[in-house]
Amino acid sequence: xxxxxxxxxxxxxxxxxxxxxxxxxxxxxxxxxxxxxxxxxxxxxxxxxxxxxxxxxxxxxxxxxxxxxxxxxxxxxxxxxxxxxxxxxxxxxxxxxxxxxxxxxxxxxxxxxxxxxxxxxxxxxxxxxxxxxxxxxxxxxxxxxxxxxxxxxxxxxxxxxxxxxxxxxxxxxxxxxxxxxxxxxxxxxxxxxxxxxxxxxxxxxxxxxxxxxxxxxxxxxxxxxxxxxxxxxxxxxxxxxxxxxxxxxxxxxxxxxxxxxxxxxxxxxxxxxxxxxxxxxxxxxxxxxxxxxxxxxxxxxxxxxxxxxxxxxxxxxxxxxxxxxxxxxxxxxxxxxxxxxxxxxxxxxxxxxxxxxxxxxxxxxxxxxxxxxxxxxxxxxxxxxxxxxxxxxxxxxxxxxxxxxxxxxxxxxxxxxxxxxxxxxxxxxxxxxxxxxxxxxxxxxxxxxxxxxxxxxxxxxxxxxxxxxxxxxxxxxxxxxxxxxxxxxxxxxxxxxxxxxxxxxxxxxxxxxxxxxxxxxxxxxxxxxxxxxxxxxxxxxxxxxxxxxxxxxxxxxxxxxxxxxxxxxxxxxxxxxxxxxxxxxxxxxxxxxxxxxxxxxxxxxxxxxxxxxxxxxxxxxxxxxxxxxxxxxxxxxxxxxxxxxxxxxxxxxxxxxxxxxxxxxxxxxxxxxxxxxxxxxxxxxxxxxxxxxxxxxxxxxxxxxxxxxxxxxxxxxxxxxxxxxxxxxxxxxxxxxxxxxxxxxxxxxxxxxxxxx
Numbered sequence: 024x025x026x027x028x029x030x031x032x033x034x035x036x037x038x039x040x041x042x043x044x045x046x047x048x049x050x051x052x053x054x055x056x057x058x059x060x061x062x063x064x065x066x067x068x069x070x071x072x073x074x075x076x077x078x079x080x081x082x083x084x085x086x087x088x089x090x091x092x093x094x095x096x097x098x099x100x101x102x103x104x105x106x107x108x109x110x111x112x113x114x115x116x117x118x119x120x121x122x123x124x125x126x127x128x129x130x131x132x133x134x135x136x137x138x139x140x141x142x143x144x145x146x147x148x149x150x151x152x153x154x155x156x157x158x159x160x161x162x163x164x165x166x167x168x169x170x171x172x173x174x175x176x177x178x179x180x181x182x183x184x185x186x187x188x189x190x191x192x193x194x195x196x197x198x199x200x201x202x203x204x205x206x207x208x209x210x211x212x213x214x215x216x217x218x219x220x221x222x223x224x225x226x227x228x229x230x231x232x233x234x235x236x237x238x239x240x241x242x243x244x245x246x247x248x249x250x251x252x253x254x255x256x257x258x259x260x261x262x263x264x265x266x267x268x269x270x271x272x273x274x275x276x277x278x279x280x281x282x283x284x285x286x287x288x289x290x291x292x293x294x295x296x297x298x299x300x301x302x303x304x305x306x307x308x309x310x311x312x313x314x315x316x317x318x319x320x321x322x323x324x325x326x327x328x329x330x331x332x333x334x335x336x337x338x339x340x341x342x343x344x345x346x347x348x349x350x351x352x353x354x355x356x357x358x359x360x361x362x363x364x365x366x367x368x369x370x371x372x373x374x375x376x377x378x379x380x381x382x383x384x385x386x387x388x389x390x391x392x393x394x395x396x397x398x399x400x401x402x403x404x405x406x407x408x409x410x411x412x413x414x415x416x417x418x419x420x421x422x423x424x425x426x427x428x429x430x431x432x433x434x435x436x437x438x439x440x441x442x443x444x445x446x447x448x449x450x451x452x453x454x455x456x457x458x459x460x461x462x463x464x465x466x467x468x469x470x471x472x473x474x475x476x477x478x479x480x481x482x483x484x485x486x487x488x489x490x491x492x493x494x495x496x497x498x499x500x501x502x503x504x505x506x507x508x509x510x511x512x513x514x515x516x517x518x519x520x521x522x523x524x525x526x527x528x529x530x531x532x533x534x535x536x537x538x539x540x541x542x543x544x545x546x547x548x549x550x551x552x553x554x555x556x557x558x559x560x561x562x563x564x565x566x567x568x569x570x571x572x573x574x575x576x577x578x579x580x581x582x583x584x585x586x587x588x589x590x591x592x593x594x595x596x597x598x599x600x601x602x603x604x605x606x607x608x609x610x611x612x613x614x615x616x617x618x619x620x621x622x623x624x625x626x627x628x629x630x631x632x633x634x635x636x637x638x639x640x641x642x643x644x645x646x647x648x649x650x651x652x653x654x655x656x657x658x659x660x661x662x663x664x665x666x667x668x669x670x671x672x673x674x675x676x677x678x679x680x681x682x683x684x685x686x687x688x689x690x691x692x693x694x695x696x697x698x699x700x701x702x703x704x705x706x707x708x709x710x711x712x713x714x715x716x717x718x719x720x721x722x723x724x725x726x727x728x729x730x731x732x733x734x735x736x737x738x739x740x741x742x743x744x745x746x747x748x749x750x751x752x753x754x755x756x757x758x759x760x761x762x763x764x765x766x767x768x769x770x771x772x773x774x775x776x777x778x779x780x
Contacts, residue, residue, distance in 0.1 A: 057085050057115045064119040067189055068102060073117060085110070101154050122153045126190040132197040135172060141195070144168055153183070153191055161195075169199060173240030176200030176278060204230035204239045205272075206280035212268075212287040216256075223701070224256045225249035227283055241281040246270040249285075257289065258325035263355070264290030293323040296359040300335075302366035304344055311338070323360050326631055335364060340404035344368045347404075372402045375435035381442040385419055389477040390440065392501055393417065395541070402427075402436060409541075414442070416592050419472045421445040447472040451775065463487035465775070477501065492516040508537040508546070518682075529554040529655055535581075542588050544602075548581045551612075554655035575653055578612035581605065589626065596635045599625035608648075614656055615648040637695040641717075645687045651723035657685025660719040662770070664691050667715065667739030667758025672768035674719035675731045681766065684728060691717030708746040715739045715758075729766050738762040 060077070062070045076096040078089060090108050097106045097119070105120040127149055130138050145161035147154075162179045169177035177200045184192040208229055210218050222229070227249055230239040250267045257265035269286035298319055300308040316334065317327040332349050339347040346369030354361040377398055379390050393413040395406045407425065414423045420442040428437045451467040467483040479498040485491065496512035511534040518527045531552025537544055555574045585602020589595040601623035609615035620643040627636045643658045661683075662670030671683040697711035716738050722731045741758035756773040763769065 056113050057110065058113040060115045060117065062117045062119070064121065067121055067124075073097065073119065077115075085115075090115075101156070102152060104155075121189065123185070123189045123191040125149055125151050125153050125193055126186060127192045129192070129194045130197060131194060132199065133195075135174065135199055136168060141165060141168075147193075153193070158193075165195065165197070171242055171244075173202045173204060173242075174200050175203045175241070175274065175281075201278075203241060203274075203278070204280050205241050205283055206230060206275065208283045208285075210285050210287060213289065215262075215289055215292075221253065221256070221285075225252050228703075230280065241272050241283070243272060246272065246283070253285070253287065255325065258323075259327075261292040261294065261322040261324070262290050263293050263323060263325075263353075263360070264288075266290070291358050293355065293358055293360045295319055295321050295323055295362060296356075297361040299361075299363045300366065301363055304339060304347075304366060304368060311335075314338075317362070328362070330631060332364070335366060337405075337408075339366065339368070345371045345402060345404070370434060373435045374398050374400050374402055374438055375430045375432050376437045378437055378439045379442070380439065382444065384444050384475045385442075385472060385477075386475050388504075389417075389419075389472075389475070389501075390414055390442070392504075392506075402438075407438065411440070412590055414440070415590065416587070417472075417477070418592050419445065419447050419477075463490070490516070490518050502536070506539045508539070510535050510537075510548075514552075526558070527554065527556040527655070531577075537583075543584070543586045546581075546583045548583070550577070550579045550581065550606075552577050552655075554653070556654070573613075575614060575655065576612040577608050577614040577656060578610045579606050579608035579614075579618075580610060589624075595624075595626045595637075596632055597626050597628050599623070601625075608656070613650075614653060615650065616645055616652055616656060617648060618645040618656070619643065620658075633700055634696060634698040637693075637697070639691075639693040639695075641689070641691045643689045647723065652687055654684045657687060657722070658689045658719060659683060659685050660689050660691060660717055661768070662773075665715050665717045665737060665739065666693075666713060666741055666756055666773075667760045667769060667771060668737065668763070669768040669770040672770060673717065673737050673763075674767075675722050675733070676729050676766045678727050678729050681768075683768075684722065686719035687721035687723070689717065689719035691715065708744065710742065710744055712742045713740070713758075715741075730764060733764065735764065736762065737764075737767065 060074065062073055065073060077093055078085075090110075094106050094108055097103055102122060103119050104122050105118075107118045109116045109118075125147065128142065128145075128147065130141050133141060144164050146164075147157050147161055151157075158181055162181065165179050166177055169175075178198040180196045182194040182196055184194065186192055205227055206229065208218070208222055208225075208227065210221050213221060227241070227245050228239050247270075250270050253267055254265055266288050267285060268288060269284065271284050272281045273284060274281055295317060296319065298312060298315065298317065300311060302308065305311070314334065315327075315331040317324060317331050321327075328351060332351055335349045336347050339349075348367050348369060350365045352363045352365065354363075374396060375398065377391070377394065379387055382390060394410045395413075396403065396410065411423055411425060414420065422443045423440070424442075425438060425440045428439060430437055448470040449467070451469070452465070463485060464487070465483070465485040467481065469479070469481040469483075471479050473480045477500050479496075479500070481496050482493070484493040492515065494512060494514045496510065498508060498510040500508045502509040511532070513532050515530040516528070529552060531550065533548055533550040533552075535546050535548030537546030539545075553574055553576050581604050583602060583604040585600060587598075587600040589598035589600055601621075603619065603621040606618040606620075607616075608618070620641070622639075622641045624637065624639045626638075628634070629636055641664065645652055645657060659671040660674055661668040661672035665673055671685070673683075674686045674689075675684050676682060677684055693713060693715045695711055695713040697709055699707075699709045702708040702710065716736050718734055718736045720730070720732050720734045722728055725731050738761045739758050740761060741756060743754065743756040745754040754773075754775050758771060758773075760767070760769055
């Protein structure tokens, strides 16, 4: 009997032999002999282009693997829609169908995105090879762009139109779909802050009927920004371990909008236990510790930590240290934090080149003359910051940024200043209403950067039932390429009170020169004006003040000095401006007097700039040298200087016609708080509240004048809104006098709007 194990071994050997023979047989059968190649369908492309992908024949042994690779290589060129190969009687038959050439690309159904925008988005163009993969990519790109504007239901179909000769027209048929907005925003895991408070901190907003400008569209990329805003909010309130685990937008089942879900972990709240400053630059840092924005025993605040870091850098650099590095480190233990500021000084460096970018309209020289350093100077961070602020205060640029770049020169850096031009020309239009003048219209043209040379050219006019005026002026801030300004104005004003039959004409010219050293400016100005008041009624006081029927000429010289450290002339958030003007009249002409006026403004950022507190004050005094002071040379108070009252609405008035005649003395004080907090996002809307106090008194004539020496203060409170609209800056002011006199003229509402060019 045959042993079973021997039988099993013989069986395995037999099967292995059969397998080897089968493989040899298949390998032999796989070998294809090709003596000739025939190509069908190649019209635009040459046969040699196709043959480049085929191994040499007849010397090469062909098999299915070689032919499969050849087919794939041809497909991968992106030139062919179909490729097939076949061997028949030693002839390799290659059949191809070429992709057509795109003749024209068009879009239909796109109302929200224009053709140019869509054409720039996609990567296919006329005269390109038609390719299905590129077409699919284009469809995806268009859909993504529509999603950015809230059109998540947008559909894109492609219609291919054969026009012969291997060419096609491509039409993207677009159904933009309904606008999908954010219906609900949900927070999960918030124990210490309400949903409504967290919603106010993020940029994504829930839809509401009143949200015209808001961010109620769902934009996935915005969630990354919102996660950061939530982290900032919690970190500024002591929650250092706060994290956003999930931030997701979910499409509602009925496709009516999105639900936004944030899953968060607040972590514990930390307080500050110890603060240290580690540095060899100074011996005693106890006083410096007291000036930090963050103090021992307080709840940890990441923003205060950052602001303290900036303060330390600025402090040491303004003390003469270069390239100061301040590295804060945090050590956590239980619910306490120890903070260490490690401070060191880098090596001194020099300025190699000053490079200015982005000034497409403004001349380089206009920017360079604001710099307090030159190429080759030692680098000084304090001077750089002052120079950047000077450029910002020009009011020519939307943004001003800088960066420092290393060079091939040892210990030298390039200072690169990059600006973004803004519209410096403006057309302004204003409307005001008062019980005296009824409706007042104002119109102005101004170009702050004429011809890109920094010149200021302006024209202003106003018109009401009782008043008309115009003013034309020009200022050259750097006359003869020096820190010397030259200015000139022509003005004319006519005031007529029909009730009292009083008419006053005032016109004149002035010109002056000024010079500036750092942030301190001085100016000397000569003024020549004439005024004439006529009346046909004895009930007025014009004849009493010596102005009846006379043309009074005023020839005066004014010396002024002021200092300005504001970070922005037009919308300041920090800094101050103070100054005075001293005028002496009597260098020829009829009027002879001495006049002094002092003004000051200061701005304080609160809550790291979220709010700005402003304080303004003014004080004026005029004294006669010979004759009495006439009305045309006195001070007037009201309008912008005392909101809630008409321009010149406060102070002594004519008993006959209630016309303001001005005062020899005045003061005004104003407090204002402004912010964009709690305003809809993406609108530029700001609110402000104010309180104004002031008074004006003193005339050289008592007869026929009411309140000639009334020093009682006038007090107003109010609020306002300001924003940037498509037609320019808009401002609305509501002022309400709390204390006034019966003869004062109130103006409770002011409105103005303008546009830029």
